[in-house]
Amino acid sequence: MKSASVKAFFSCSFRDADKEVNNFFRAICEGLDVACHNVDGGYSELPPDKALSMIGEADAVIAIAPARSKLGGTNQFFMPEAVSNEISFAYSLKNHC
Structure with missing residues (x-):
């Protein structure tokens, strides 16, 4: 049975040192059929x-x-800082929609 597809904004750092942790969470999302998008x-x-x-x-x-x-x-x-700002964007949109 196919799960419902979820579209998520994936807020993360683009530093090379953070690639491993980002890849780890992206792999979990992929396994859960969560399509991750960001400004990369x-x-x-x-x-x-x-x-x-x-x-x-x-x-x-x-x-x-x-x-x-x-x-x-x-x-x-x-x-x-970018992750903090994107969390603020999401919070703001949640309260104004």
Whole structure:
């Protein structure tokens, strides 16, 4: 039996060091018939504008947030700024649709 196809915006870092974790989660999505899209292609729009549009068209947002710089003397870390922004886009669209 074929599962229902889900279209997700896949928010992630494009750093080489993050490819392994991104590939891991993409493989899980593929196994679950979740089609992942993001702004890794060439588009005429600026990446934030294209991301906002793609998030609005998606059924879900999957955010991969590897640790970045450490927050002060704590054991907490920032996530990549683009991932944080894309989570904010999704939250904003959820509350205005």
